[in-house]
Every structure is written in structure tokens, then in C-alpha cells.
Amino acid sequence: MPIAMRLVTWNINSLRLRLSHIETLATTLSPDVICLQETKVADPLFPAEALRTLGFEHLHYKGMKSYNGVAILSRHPITPLENLPNWHGKEDCRHIGVVLQTPTGPIDLHDFYVPAGGDIPDPIENPKFEHKLAFVEEVTTWFTTRKPTRSILVGDFNIAPLEHDVWSHKQLLKIVSHTPPEIERLTAWRDAGFVDAMRHFVPDTEKLYTWWSYRNKDWQKSNRGRRLDHVWVTPDLTTNLKAMSVLTEARNWASPSDHVPVVVDFTF
DNA sequence: ATGGTTGCAAAGCAA
Numbered sequence: 001m002p003i004a005m006r007l008v009t010w011n012i013n014s015l016r017l018r019l020s021h022i023e024t025l026a027t028t029l030s031p032d033v034i035c036l037q038e039t040k041v042a043d044p045l046f047p048a049e050a051l052r053t054l055g056f057e058h059l060h061y062k063g064m065k066s067y068n069g070v071a072i073l074s075r076h077p078i079t080p081l082e083n084l085p086n087w088h089g090k091e092d093c094r095h096i097g098v099v100l101q102t103p104t105g106p107i108d109l110h111d112f113y114v115p116a117g118g119d120i121p122d123p124i125e126n127p128k129f130e131h132k133l134a135f136v137e138e139v140t141t142w143f144t145t146r147k148p149t150r151s152i153l154v155g156d157f158n159i160a161p162l163e164h165d166v167w168s169h170k171q172l173l174k175i176v177s178h179t180p181p182e183i184e185r186l187t188a189w190r191d192a193g194f195v196d197a198m199r200h201f202v203p204d205t206e207k208l209y210t211w212w213s214y215r216n217k218d219w220q221k222s223n224r225g226r227r228l229d230h231v232w233v234t235p236d237l238t239t240n241l242k243a244m245s246v247l248t249e250a251r252n253w254a255s256p257s258d259h260v261p262v263v264v265d266f267t268f
Numbered sequence: 269a270t271g272g273t274t275g276c277a278a279a280g281c282a283a
Binding site for chain 2: 013014017038040065066067116117118119128158213214215216217255258
């Protein structure tokens with residue numbers, strides 16, 4: 001009898017501010033594993049006890065004061081992946097990974113927070129954009145060398161690659177997150193050996209968003225969204241994919257994150 | 269074309 005595993009990825013934009021939202025997720029969806037980005041909390045201040053009380057007894061996290069930070073919360077035992085690179089020579093807490101045990105064998109799970117890249121889409125004029133492009137290139141080289149199998153990559157990749165990953169392809173072509181150099185690099189990363197698990201369930205011709213800016217009076221009415229958050233799997237896991245949903249309603253929770261959770265169900 | 273909001277942490281930066 002195969003067992004189900006429910007995985008959530010979410011840029012929570014401050015874990016401590018939105019701990020109650022994790023409780024909502026836990027009670028309504030009961031995910032097995034939650035991958036978070038932008039936790040914005042240094043490790044000594046990480047709310048580990050509160051999360052264990054919610055049923056996530058196994059935690060792996062890497063955070064810093066004020067910015068960035070990633071965390072993996074799990075109901076089942078996890079083993080941290082050690083010696084992951086400090087991308088672009090920065091200790092800025094944008095990547096962790098763990099090994100999950102399943103009835104069909106171990107799986108590597110990577111949680112990424114790709115740099116947003118600032119506002120100006122020019123790597124010479126804007127060091128943040130240079131950082132973003134270099135980050136994706138370095139990660140691509142790393143995975144290309146390793147030829148991964150049985151791996152899941154999730155996170156806020158801060159790039160919306162497809163025409164229907166944004167509300168207006170034409171109007172966003174020069175907006176960081178949807179520029180050709182970013183899309184080329186994200187595509188090369190995926191082509192290093194991964195399948196887009198969200199688009200496995202939703203055709204490329206259909207709009208699909210995971211983020212709506214805070215700078216809109218009525219996010220639902222304007223619906224100027226982007227798909228910045230992603231779930232990729234190695235091709236050997238595509239038969240394990242059972243369902244995917246975007247928890248759009250979370251954008252209306254009290255004091256919401258600007259990103260909403262992405263839920264993927266597997267069986268193993 | 270511009271400005272619009274939020275979080276952290278205590279002014280301005282990052283998103």
C-alpha cells in the first residue's frame with residue numbers, strides 16, 4: 001500500500017510574525033513537510049518549540065537577522081544535507097537540503113530562496129541583479145555536475161518563466177522576475193535534470209500565480225500575479241506526483257504574506 | 269510614467 005506525502009513550499013515573509021498561519025496550514029492541510037523561505041530569523045531565535053508543538057518535530061533551518069532564511073519543518077525524521085555551497089561566496093541563508101525516507105528509498109529535498117535581484121535588470125548597473133544571475137548559474141553548474149536522481153527542488157525562485165506565469169507577458173518583459181536573461185538561466189537550471197511539477201498539472205496556456213504584490217489596493221480585483229514559487233522533481237519521481245494546488249486563499253489571511261503556499265501531493 | 273505596501277528594527281534597506 002503506497003503512502004502519501006504532502007509537501008508545502010511557502011515564502012512566509014517572517015516566520016515569527018506568521019506562526020499562527022503555520023498552525024492554520026497544519027490543521028487544514030496537515031502537510032508532512034513544509035519548506036519555508038524568508039523566515040527572517042536568526043537561528044538562536046527560531047521558534048522551534050512552537051513548531052514542534054504543532055506536530056513538526058523534525059526541523060532544519062538556516063537563518064540570519066532581518067533578511068532571507070530558509071527552514072524545513074517535518075513530521076517525519078529528516079537528515080540535513082551537509083556541505084552545501086555558499087552560493088556566490090555569501091553566507092546569506094538561501095539554501096538548505098534534507099534527506100527524506102520513503103518506502104521506495106531516500107529522497108533529497110532542496111529548499112531555495114533565490115535573490116530577488118533589485119529593480120534594474122542590468123547586471124552592470126545593479127549588483128543585486130548580477131548576484132541573482134550568478135546564483136542561478138552556480139546552482140545550475142552544481143546540479144549539472146551531480147546528475148541528480150530522486151530529488152525535489154522547491155522554493156521562491158523569484159523568476160516567473162512562462163508567458164502565463166505573469167499577468168502580462170508584454171508589460172513584464174523588462175521587469176525583474178520575467179526578463180529574458182533570468183528566464184534563460186532558470187530554464188537552463190531546470191534542464192539540468194528537472195521537471196516542473198506545477199506545470200505537470202496545469203497547462204502552460206493557463207494562468208498560474210503564487211505571488212501578488214502588497215502594492216495593490218485590491219490584489220484580487222487587479223489580479224496582477226506572478227508565479228515566483230516552484231516545485232521541481234527529477235523525472236524518476238514524476239510517477240509519484242499525485243496532485244498540486246496553490247492555496248490562493250492564504251493571500252486573504254490576516255496580515256498575509258505576499259506569497260501563497262504551493263501544495264504538492266506524492267505517493268511512495 | 270510613477271507610485272504603490274510590507275517587514276525588520278528602529279533609519280533606511282530589501283522586497
